[in-house]
Amino acid sequence: MGIRAIERAMLVLQEMNMQPYTSIAHLHARTGLPKATLVRILRTFEELGYVENDPRLGGYQVSALVSSLSSGFHKEPMVVEAGRPWAIAVTRKHQWPVSISLLDRDAVVVRFSTVPDSTMSPFHKTVNMRLPLITRGMGLAYLAFTPREEFELIVDMLRKSNDPEDSLAHQPERLNKLVAQVRRQGYAVRSPHVEPKNSNTIAVPILNESGRVIASFGLTYFTSAFSSLSEACERYVPVLQATAREISQDLARINKSSLA
Numbered sequence: 001m002g003i004r005a006i007e008r009a010m011l012v013l014q015e016m017n018m019q020p021y022t023s024i025a026h027l028h029a030r031t032g033l034p035k036a037t038l039v040r041i042l043r044t045f046e047e048l049g050y051v052e053n054d055p056r057l058g059g060y061q062v063s064a065l066v067s068s069l070s071s072g073f074h075k076e077p078m079v080v081e082a083g084r085p086w087a088i089a090v091t092r093k094h095q096w097p098v099s100i101s102l103l104d105r106d107a108v109v110v111r112f113s114t115v116p117d118s119t120m121s122p123f124h125k126t127v128n129m130r131l132p133l134i135t136r137g138m139g140l141a142y143l144a145f146t147p148r149e150e151f152e153l154i155v156d157m158l159r160k161s162n163d164p165e166d167s168l169a170h171q172p173e174r175l176n177k178l179v180a181q182v183r184r185q186g187y188a189v190r191s192p193h194v195e196p197k198n199s200n201t202i203a204v205p206i207l208n209e210s211g212r213v214i215a216s217f218g219l220t221y222f223t224s225a226f227s228s229l230s231e232a233c234e235r236y237v238p239v240l241q242a243t244a245r246e247i248s249q250d251l252a253r254i255n256k257s258s259l260a
Contacts, residue, residue, distance in 0.1 A: 082251040122199035140188035141203035
């Protein structure tokens with residue numbers, strides 16, 4: 001039998017690690033833990049140095065000390081290994097941060113980000129952020145290119161969710177129309193009603209040798225830097241698509257060398 005207090009604390013830390021900033025209300029909604037319990041957990045994390053509270057920035061955030069908890073973990077998904085240098089190169093050339101996300105059941109999780117390399121990042125950090133599959137560019141770029149059987153399994157999971165960002169899963173005609181549009185244009189963007197509205201993400205799928213989607217690759221920018229979404233897409237979609245192809249080719253080479 002596990003230790004309930006530790007289970008609760010790790011649940012809170014995991015949820016916080018997926019958000020730039022969070023609040024007691026958000027944590028209560030996501031974890032189901034009583035607010036009094038959450039306050040005690042957060043105060044303990046603050047005392048230990050793992051959490052910081054800044055109401056001006058929206059509440060609580062994990063501190064840099066949290067990164068020390070992963071210092072013993074060295075295994076990296078091959079697509080992240082293949083994509084890392086290409087992602088850094090894109091940010092160095094275009095300044096905006098880019099990310100690589102992998103599927104985690106009913107969402108995608110950012111596994112690598114160039115936020116630390118960007119001077120114009122809308123976010124403080126994005127690694128380990130969990131992003132919905134329908135309303136976020138990174139999620140939709142993955143979902144839209146999944147094989148039909150896998151797509152249906154994922155949508156079935158989304159229908160059981162209480163998250164408002166998964167509500168389109170209950171409207172198959174609208175969802176299929178959105179997916180068809182993304183497949184046709186070859187990229188996805190963040191839903192316009194999702195916060196923060198001062199930025200947007202353009203994302204494309206990363207495919208393996210057999211053409212199966214294995215990750216999504218996205219660039220995030222301030223919307224005020226462009227006169228329209230179409231202007232931003234015209235500039236960056238070709239860059240993202242070309243980079244995704246390079247990542248796929250490098251991934252194939254890594255796979256072949258590992259089997260040699």
